[in-house]
Every structure is written in C-alpha cells, then in structure tokens.
Amino acid sequence: MNIKLNNFKKKCEKNPFYPIFNAFHTFIYTPKTITYTGSHIRDGSDMKRIMFIVIISLIPCLLFGSYNVGYQYYIQIKENISLLKCFLFGIKKIIPIIIVSYVVGLSVEFIFAIIRKHEVSEGFLVTGLLIPLIVPIDIPLWMIALSIIFSIIFAKEAFGGTGMNVFNPALIARAFLFFSYPKEISGDKVWVHNGNLDGISGESIIGFLTNAKYHTEFAQKIILHNSYISLKEIFFGFIPGSIGETSILAILIGAIILIITDVGSWKIMVSGFIGASFIGYIFNIWSINALMAFPWWGHLMIGGFAFGIVFMATDPVSSCQTEIGKWIYGFMIGFFSILIRVFNPAYSEGVMMAILLMNMFAPTIDHFVIQTNINKRINRLKKTKSLII
Amino acid sequence: MVKSIYIKKGLNIPLKGESKKKIYGPILSNIYGILLSDFHNIVPLMQVKIGDEVKSGDVLFKSKADNRIVFPSPISGKIIDINRGIKRKILGINILNINGNIEYKKYNVKNPKDYSYEEIKNILLESGCWTFIKQRPYDIMAFPDKIPKSIFIPASDTNPLAPDLTLILNHKKKELYTSIEVLKRLTKGKIYFSINDKIDINNFNIKNVEFYKIYGPHPAGNVSVLINYVDPINKGDVVWVIYPQDLVIIGEFFLTGKWNPNRIIAISGPQVKNPCYIKTRIGTKISKLIIGNIKNGNNRIISGNIFTGTKVNYDDYLRYYSNQITVINEGNKSELFGWLIPKKNKFSILNFWSNSKKEYYFNTNFNGEKRSFLITGWYEKYFPFDIYPIYLLKAIINKDLEKMENLGIYEISPEDFALTEYIDISKLEHQKIVREGLDFLINELESNDIKK
Numbered sequence: 001m002n003i004k005l006n007n008f009k010k011k012c013e014k015n016p017f018y019p020i021f022n023a024f025h026t027f028i029y030t031p032k033t034i035t036y037t038g039s040h041i042r043d044g045s046d047m048k049r050i051m052f053i054v055i056i057s058l059i060p061c062l063l064f065g066s067y068n069v070g071y072q073y074y075i076q077i078k079e080n081i082s083l084l085k086c087f088l089f090g091i092k093k094i095i096p097i098i099i100v101s102y103v104v105g106l107s108v109e110f111i112f113a114i115i116r117k118h119e120v121s122e123g124f125l126v127t128g129l130l131i132p133l134i135v136p137i138d139i140p141l142w143m144i145a146l147s148i149i150f151s152i153i154f155a156k157e158a159f160g161g162t163g164m165n166v167f168n169p170a171l172i173a174r175a176f177l178f179f180s181y182p183k184e185i186s187g188d189k190v191w192v193h194n195g196n197l198d199g200i201s202g203e204s205i206i207g208f209l210t211n212a213k214y215h216t217e218f219a220q221k222i223i224l225h226n227s228y229i230s231l232k233e234i235f236f237g238f239i240p241g242s243i244g245e246t247s248i249l250a251i252l253i254g255a256i257i258l259i260i261t262d263v264g265s266w267k268i269m270v271s272g273f274i275g276a277s278f279i280g281y282i283f284n285i286w287s288i289n290a291l292m293a294f295p296w297w298g299h300l301m302i303g304g305f306a307f308g309i310v311f312m313a314t315d316p317v318s319s320c321q322t323e324i325g326k327w328i329y330g331f332m333i334g335f336f337s338i339l340i341r342v343f344n345p346a347y348s349e350g351v352m353m354a355i356l357l358m359n360m361f362a363p364t365i366d367h368f369v370i371q372t373n374i375n376k377r378i379n380r381l382k383k384t385k386s387l388i389i
Numbered sequence: 390m391v392k393s394i395y396i397k398k399g400l401n402i403p404l405k406g407e408s409k410k411k412i413y414g415p416i417l418s419n420i421y422g423i424l425l426s427d428f429h430n431i432v433p434l435m436q437v438k439i440g441d442e443v444k445s446g447d448v449l450f451k452s453k454a455d456n457r458i459v460f461p462s463p464i465s466g467k468i469i470d471i472n473r474g475i476k477r478k479i480l481g482i483n484i485l486n487i488n489g490n491i492e493y494k495k496y497n498v499k500n501p502k503d504y505s506y507e508e509i510k511n512i513l514l515e516s517g518c519w520t521f522i523k524q525r526p527y528d529i530m531a532f533p534d535k536i537p538k539s540i541f542i543p544a545s546d547t548n549p550l551a552p553d554l555t556l557i558l559n560h561k562k563k564e565l566y567t568s569i570e571v572l573k574r575l576t577k578g579k580i581y582f583s584i585n586d587k588i589d590i591n592n593f594n595i596k597n598v599e600f601y602k603i604y605g606p607h608p609a610g611n612v613s614v615l616i617n618y619v620d621p622i623n624k625g626d627v628v629w630v631i632y633p634q635d636l637v638i639i640g641e642f643f644l645t646g647k648w649n650p651n652r653i654i655a656i657s658g659p660q661v662k663n664p665c666y667i668k669t670r671i672g673t674k675i676s677k678l679i680i681g682n683i684k685n686g687n688n689r690i691i692s693g694n695i696f697t698g699t700k701v702n703y704d705d706y707l708r709y710y711s712n713q714i715t716v717i718n719e720g721n722k723s724e725l726f727g728w729l730i731p732k733k734n735k736f737s738i739l740n741f742w743s744n745s746k747k748e749y750y751f752n753t754n755f756n757g758e759k760r761s762f763l764i765t766g767w768y769e770k771y772f773p774f775d776i777y778p779i780y781l782l783k784a785i786i787n788k789d790l791e792k793m794e795n796l797g798i799y800e801i802s803p804e805d806f807a808l809t810e811y812i813d814i815s816k817l818e819h820q821k822i823v824r825e826g827l828d829f830l831i832n833e834l835e836s837n838d839i840k841k
Contacts, residue, residue: 002723026758030727034720034753038803038820039810040695041402041717044737046757047814048728050764053739121760163761163815261739265766321765321779370780374795381623 002029019113023120051122053261057254058129058311061244064237066090068247069137072240073193090137093193094243097132097144104145105131108152112161123162123169123317124152130170130311133244134304134352135177136190143181147173167359168318171352178352191240204240205302206291206341206349234301245307255310264314267323268330272309275334276300283342291342299338308351309333318359322369329365333358391590394618396605398773400808402549403736404695404717405659405748410556412653414668417489421464421672422706423449424481426699428460428520429529429824430831433479441468446494446516446648449482457533461517463650463672465492481706484672493647501570501643509574516642520709521635525616525628527827527835528802537629539578539620542569544633545585545603547610548694548807552655552713554633555588556666560653562593564640565633569595571643572631583615608773613805617774622799634712655713658695659750660684669707676703678714687719689753696807697820720754728757738767738812760815768809774801778809782819785826790833793826803827 005025012018025031027048035042070086105128106120113120131148151173156165177185184190191204233239237247245251258264280296287293300306313319313333320329333354340350425433433450436459437443443462452458466486474480496516501509513519514533524531531537544554558565572580582598584590590600601619603609612630622628631639638650650671657664662682669678675690683690691698692708695715699708707714724730731740736749768778776797784792806819813819 002725006723029723029725030754030756031758032721032723033755033758035755036700038697038818039807040689040691040698040700040715040753041404041751041811042754042756042816043739043812043814044732044735044743044756045739045814046728046816047760047763048757049739050814052729119758119760123763161761163763260741262767263739263764316763316765319765322777323766323769326766370777370796373775373777373797376775377623377795377797380621384623384626 005029006032016114016117019118019120020110023110023113047122048125050263051125053257053263054126054311055129057257057264058126058133058244060250060253061133061247061307062094062129063087064247064250065133065244066094068237068239069093069193069243071238072191076192093137094132096141097135097139097243098129100141100144101131101148102128105148105152108149108157112152112157116157116161118161121162123156127151127170127173131173134170134174134242134307136185136242137193138190139177139184143177143184147176147180150176163317165317166363167356168312168315171312171356171359174352175356191242205234234298239302242304242307245304248301248306251306251310258310258314264310265316265319265326265330267326268314268319268333269310271327271330272313272334272337273300275331276305276309276338277334278331279335279338283338299341303341303349303351305334305337305341305349305351308337308355312351312355313358318362320362320365320369322366325362325365325369329358329362332361391584391600391602394601394603394605394609394615396603396609396614396773398770399547399606399608400738400771400812401547401606401745402695402751402811403745403748404549404715404751406657406661406664406716407550408552408655408657408664408666408713410553410666412556412666412668415651416667416669416673416677417486418674418677419486420469420674421466421484421486421670422481422674423460423463423484423672424706424708425479427709430828431458431530433460435471435479437468437482439468439471442466443468443484444492444494446496448517450479452530455533457514458519458530459515459517460520461494461648463648463670465490491649493649496642496646498643498646501567501574504574506574509571513571513639516648518639518642521631521639523630525613525622525630525802526626526799527831528804529827529831531629532627532835535627537576537578537627540572540576540580540629540631541612541616542572542580542582542598542631542633542636543610543612543615544588545583545610545615546712547585547603547605547607548696549607550655550657550664550713550715551610551694552653552657552666553587555592557653558588558633558637559592561637561640564637564644565593566595566640567643568631568636568640569598571639572636573597576629579620581615581619583610583612585610605773608771608805608808611802611805613801614773617800624794624799626799632710632712635710652707652712654678654707654711656682656716657713658691658716659748660686660688660716660718671707671709673707675701675705675707675714678707679703679716683716687721688716689719691715691717695751696811697804718750718752720752720756722754755816757814757816759817762815762817764814767812767814771808771812772805774805776801778806778819782806782817782822785822785829788826788829790830793830798823798826798830 067087070089074081105124109124151169155167155169155172159165235248239246259266277296280299283292284296320326336354337351340353432453434453435450436448444465446461448459449462450460464486466484469485470483472480522531580598583601583603634652641649653666653668655666690701692701692711736743772778781796803820803823806823810819
C-alpha cells in the first residue's frame with residue numbers, strides 16, 4: 001500500500017496539489033527520508049507528535065465542556081439531569097462547531113499551501129480545537145467559519161505561515177468575533193444554550209460581579225458563604241462560560257500534561273498566575289467595587305483566565321522565546337488580564353486582550369533580554385582590550 | 390592540580406554498541422586514500438601525479454592559499470589515482486602500497502626544547518603536523534601567521550560511543566609528553582587539557598598544563614565548553630585546538646623524525662558484531678577495518694561519531710581526523726502512524742518513558758519533516774553556552790554579520806550544535822547552518838589572510 005503511495009507521490013511531485021497529498025501521506029506513514037550530513041540520527045518525535053500532545057491536553061477540557069453545556073442548560077430549565085444526557089446534549093452542540101472549525105481552517109491552509117507551494121504545517125490541528133473551546137455554545141457556525149478564515153489569512157499566512165505569526169491565531173479568531181459580533185459573544189445571555197429565553201440566566205460570574213450593586217463586603221463573601229455559587233462548583237467548572245474554559249480541574253490536567261512533556265512552558269504559566277495574584281491582591285486592598293473586592297485567588301479561577309494562561313499564552317510561536325523573557329511575558333499577561341477585567345467592564349474578560357497585547361510586545365521583551373547578552377560580550381571585549389593596552 | 394567543571398545542560402545519547410576495551414591490529418590495507426573534503430576551505434595545489442612513487446611523509450599537495458601548509462602522504466607507495474569531480478575539482482588521492490613495507494621520509498629532529506618559535510613552526514608546517522592544528526574561531530586549520538592566546542587539548546570526548554582515551558594514551562605517554570613540549574614553544578599563553586571522569590590523570594606525568602575535569606552530559610566534552618569556561622574567545626582572538634590522538638602523531642614525529650600517522654580507532658555501534666578497538670593508519674580502506682564484523686542489514690557506516698562523522702562506503706577510506714567508526718541502521722522505511730504510536734524502543738526526549746540508561750538502536754530516519762522554528766526553550770536545555778541558539782541560527786540564516794558576532798558565533802563550532810540538531814523538532818540542519826555562517830565570516834573578514 002505504502003509502496004503504491006510512494007510511487008504515486010513521485011509521479012505527482014510537480015502537481016500543484018502535491019502539498020495536500022503529501023500532508024495526508026505523511027499523516028498516515030512517516031516519511032522515509034534519511035539524514036545525509038550533520039547529525040546522523042534524529043530524535044523520535046516530530047511536529048505532529050507535539051501538536052498531538054497539545055490536543056491530548058485539551059481533551060479533558062473538551063469532555064468536561066461537553067458535559068457542562070448540557071448541565072447548564074438542564075439546570076436552568078429545571079429538568080432532572082443525568083450525566084449521560086448532559087454529555088450527549090453538549091456533544092451534539094459542540095461537534096458541528098469542531099467540524100466547521102477544522103474543515104474551514106484546513107481548507108484555507110491547503111489553499112495557501114498550494115498557492116505558496118509550501119508544506120501543510122500541523123499548527124492548525126491545535127488552533128482548530130482551541131477555537132471551539134473559547135466561544136459560547138450558541139455561536140452561529142458561519143461566524144466561526146468567518147473568524148477562522150480571517151485569522152488564518154491575516155494573523156498567520158500573511159506573516160508566512162505557522163512559526164512566523166506574531167499573534168496567536170485562535171485568539172485573533174476570538175477577537176474578530178468579539179469586535180464584529182459583540183452580541184453573540186458577550187453579555188449575560190450567551191453563556192448557556194438558549195440563553196435568550198425567559199427564565200434562563202446565563203450570566204457568567206464576571207458579569208455578575210460587574211453588575212453587582214451589592215455592598216463590597218457582601219461581594220467579597222459571595223464565594224465563602226455559598227450564597228451565589230460555591231468554591232467547589234467554580235473549581236470543577238459547573239458554571240456558565242465559554243465551552244472549554246470553565247473547569248479548573250480539566251485545565252489543571254491539561255497543564256500537567258503540557259508541563260511533563262515540556263511542550264508548554266511552565267514558566268509562563270507560573271509567572272502568569274503570580275502576575276494575576278499580585279494585581280488581584282492590590283485590588284483587594286483597594287476594594288471599592290465588587291470586582292475589586294473579589295478575592296485575588298478567586299480571580300484566578302473565574303472567567304477564561306486559567307484556560308488562556310495555560311493553553312494560549314504558552315503558544316511557543318507568539319510568546320517570548322527567551323527563558324527570562326518568558327517570566328516577564330507571563331507576569332505581564334496575568335497582570336493585564338485582571339487589570340482589564342476589573343477596570344473595563346465592557347470587556348468582560350481581559351485575558352484575551354492581555355495575551356494579544358503581550359504577543360505584540362513579546363519580540364520587544366526578547367530584544368532587551370538578548371541585548372543584555374550582547375552587552376555582556378561587548379563589555380568582555382572592551383575589558384580584554386584595555387588589558388592589552 | 391585538577392579543576393572541575395560541572396555541566397548540567399545536555400544529553401547523553403544511549404546508543405548501543407560501546408567498544409570493548411581490547412585493541413586488535415595493526416590492520417593495514419593495500420590502497421590508502423586521502424579525501425580533500427576532510428580539509429575545510431583548502432584548495433589543493435598538487436605536488437604529485439599519477440605514477441609517482443612517494444614515501445610516507447612526502448608532500449602530496451599544498452594549500453593554494455598558503456603554500457607553507459603541506460599535506461603529507463600517510464604511506465609509502467605509488468600514486469594510482471587522483472579522483473576528480475565536477476569542473477575537475479580534486480576529490481581525493483589514492484596510494485597503492487603492495488607489500489606492507491613502509492619507507493619514510495627522514496627528518497632531522499631535535500628535542501623540542503632546543504627549537505626557537507620560528508624553527509618549530511617551520512618544522513610543523515614542513516612535516517605536515519600543522520594539518521592537525523585547528524583554530525577557533527571558525528573551526529578550521531590554523532592560520533600560520535596568527536599566534537594563539539592559548540592552546541586547548543580536549544581529552545574529554547562525550548560524543549556517543551566515544552573512544553576511551555585512557556586505553557589509547559596509556560601506550561603513547563612518551564609521544565604525548567614530547568608533543569606537549571612542542572606546544573609550549575608555540576604560545577605564550579596557557580595550555581589547557583580537559584579530561585573526563587574516565588581518565589585518571591595521575592597515570593600521566595604532564596607538567597605546566599592546566600587540567601580541567603569536566604562532568605556532565607554531552608556536549609560537556611566539547612572543547613568549546615572548556616574554552617567558554619576558562620578563556621572565552623573575543624573578536625580578534627585566536628586559540629588552537631589539538632586532539633590527543635593527533636598529538637601522539639606529532640609527538641612520534643619529534644621523537645623519530647618519521648611521519649607515522651597511526652591511530653587507534655573504536656569500531657562501535659549497534660550494527661557491529663564485536664565492538665572493539667583497532668590499531669590502524671590514516672587513510673586505510675574501510676572494508677579492511679570492518680569486514681566480517683558487521684551485522685546483516687541496510688547499514689550506514691560513519692567515519693567518526695554519529696553527530697559529526699561522515700557517511701562512508703566500504704570502498705572509502707578512514708577519514709583524516711576520525712577516531713572511530715560507527716555503524717548504525719539506515720532508517721529508510723516508512724512507518725504506519727509512526728508519529729502517533731508510542732514505541733518502547735524508540736528514544737525520544739518527548740517520551741517520558743524513554744530511559745537514558747537503557748541502550749537503544751538508533752537509525753538514520755529523519756522521523757519527521759522540516760518545519761520552521763517553532764518550539765522554544767528546548768535548544769537551550771541542551772546547549773551549555775551563554776548564547777541564544779535560535780537567535781544565533783536566525784542571524785546566520787539572515788547573513789547578519791554584526792548580529793552573528795554579537796550573539797557569539799566566535800565561541801562555538803558546528804559540533805556544538807549537533808545535539809540541538811538531534812533534538813530539533815523542526816528537523817533543521819543546525820550544523821550546516823553554523824558551518825555556512827562561519828564560512829561567510831571567513832570570506833568577509835579573513836579573506837586577506839587566505840589570499841596571502
């Protein structure tokens with residue numbers, strides 16, 4: 001079978017559709033190319049495997065998200081809930097989004113591979129799963145398609161394809177939705193299926209806190225007193241929100257997978273949480289409204305912050321590339337996420353903005369880190385020269 | 390007094406087939422070969438033609454850029470072939486030695502202490518010993534007119550299945566001492582000698598040399614690590630590097646006045662039946678060295694180690710600078726879902742079940758396709774220098790001379806990028822990129838020296 005494929009591949013090497021064929025062929029069979037100069041052996045892993053590990057780390061979020069979509073819906077319409085029922089309900093809603101995401105995204109990638117005559121890169125395998133996890137459940141499919149087309153063309157291929165992009169393509173897709181169709185992706189009605197019906201309150205916690213007219217002390221005790229939502233519910237993720245972002249537990253499992261395999265940078269994750277805690281703590285001291293009074297550790301658990309910092313901020317292409325830079329980059333993302341969340345209620349969630357902002361500044365941070373290394377070298381040269389003179 | 394250096398970053402490749410500590414031989418062949426691709430940046434000026442009789446040590450060719458640098462014949466006999474490639478570029482020279490008797494070109498040599506700097510430099514150049522002196526930066530044969538600020542002798546090879554130098558040097562102590570005396574004439578700076586924990590330095594009586602014991606995984610044993618640690622190269626500096634086995638040849642020359650380029654090489658690798666050491670000579674035919682000792686299958690024979698060696702065939706010759714021959718499997722086979730299915734006997738830094746204490750059969754498959762730089766922070770984990778590898782590689786690809794200098798290209802050589810090349814998920818050819826960068830610098834900055 002493979003020999004036939006190889007022979008066929010040789011025949012169609014000049015065919016414009018060759019990259020597509022090659023993409024499918026290398027997906028099924030690893031290529032038999034061998035080294036000829038330099039290092040005669042190569043490590044057993046390749047880009048496909050790295051991307052696959054990220055996908056595995058997203059699976060807990062996807063599975064829990066599917067369940068939560070059903071759970072939130074049934075709890076609102078006050079029907080009795082079984083685990084399987086919730087899960088199937090959610091899966092039925094999510095699968096079309098994933099299919100649209102992959103089909104549209106890969107089509108655009110293939111078209112670009114043909115036009116630009118380069119290999120189809122594996123980057124979209126992850127982006128294509130990330131996008132469904134960061135949108136509300138009732139998002140129209142055509143919007144998903146449109147946002148993906150926009151993000152791949154303008155955020156990725158315009159810069160030269162996977163590895164060259166400045167911004168995280170998944171977040172660009174979400175930002176596109178956010179600014180083009182704010183009604184479908186923000187507010188208090190979209191986070192639960194059929195949220196526009198009367199009697200269903202699809203408010204996210206951040207939305208709730210933003211609109212809270214309560215006394216600040218009361219807001220501070222929301223979580224502790226279980227009057228609105230319990231800590232356990234927040235941790236396990238039984239709260240309204242975008243599809244995959246609600247469960248801290250699922251995100252934690254993903255984070256552990258990413259850290260063990262070293263695919264995601266633990267430095268960015270840790271410094272991100274430090275940055276968010278830092279600003280959250282300052283706001284706690286200040287505490288003039290409900291969002292500020294909300295405990296700093298609670299800020300880490302609500303909204304899309306955890307998901308963003310674990311899966312989006314650690315994107316190796318758009319994040320900082322130096323190890324010191326990663327600490328700064330992560331810290332700033334955490335810092336700005338909570339800052340935007342608290343100070344700008346129009347953008348109910350700040351992590352998307354914070355990451356995109358820091359994506360833009362990542363090369364600048366790297367530049368200064370590299371510059372210190374260069375200066376060290378120049379100083380050493382000056383020192384030795386002065387010794388000779 | 391031995392100082393210690395501890396290196397944490399790096400990885401020892403658990404390749405199967407380490408040589409047993411037994412030396413066979415000497416094994417010699419009828420036909421010997423010198424290949425010009427071993428001498429980087431050297432354009433030859435032939436001094437012999439087909440049919441000439443040569444002695445061991447007679448000049449085969451000179452460097453066109455610097456006529457003082459000569460390349461001696463490793464054996465006596467008749468020149469039977471001068472191989473040429475495209476545009477009549479000379480590829481190699483073959484010498485036939487039928488009966489195994491070696492005639493030597495005789496030199497009158499004194500005790501190295503009795504020579505002046507100019508005299509010893511001239512005799513090194515004249516005899517061909519100069520071919521063993523490499524310089525940093527650029528990792529090429531040393532320019533004769535530059536005086537090194539220090540000389541490094543790396544006896545701490547950490548490459549996969551590297552030959553055990555204790556075994557080799559124990560027989561050649563006298564030669565080693567003599568050649569170190571030679572080196573002392575050549576620099577006003579220090580001579581640094583790096584060793585790894587396999588070598589017991591108390592066996593050797595070497596004086597006026599600074600010893601550094603290096604602990605840690607590959608590339609800890611690379612000479613660049615030591616240079617960066619003790620005496621980093623700044624712009625304009627030159628240091629020399631001479632490998633221990635080459636020192637032995639130089640030492641023997643100064644003891645006997647004969648050019649006798651013998652080596653003890655390790656035959657190793659997973660495809661070798663009986664991994665061992667063989668005493669032989671530079672330019673010996675590969676088939677003589679490994680015949681009957683190779684397992685069946687589609688094999689790749691590498692003259693050198695798996696990181697920096699050269700692919701050779703049975704008909705080729707032992708390369709000029711090689712201290713070992715490694716034989717591994719060719720990996721030109723496709724695997725069904727090879728990227729996806731976890732495999733127990735495939736070593737990968739990504740597989741947390743991969744155990745670096747177990748031995749693995751590696752093959753030459755790329756295990757993937759070329760991509761652009763993507764994953765960050767991985768190279769740094771296997772790169773124990775104060776250099777940002779991705780940025781340096783990008784500067785080289787962009788041919789940005791100033792940036793290359795600033796990011797520290799003088800401090801490294803291609804072999805330091807062998808490990809990052811191995812672990813690279815994007816499957817780029819780091820060593821080739823670095824070599825091109827160094828060549829670019831030579832052309833831009835040192836062209837006057839070469840033209841002289």
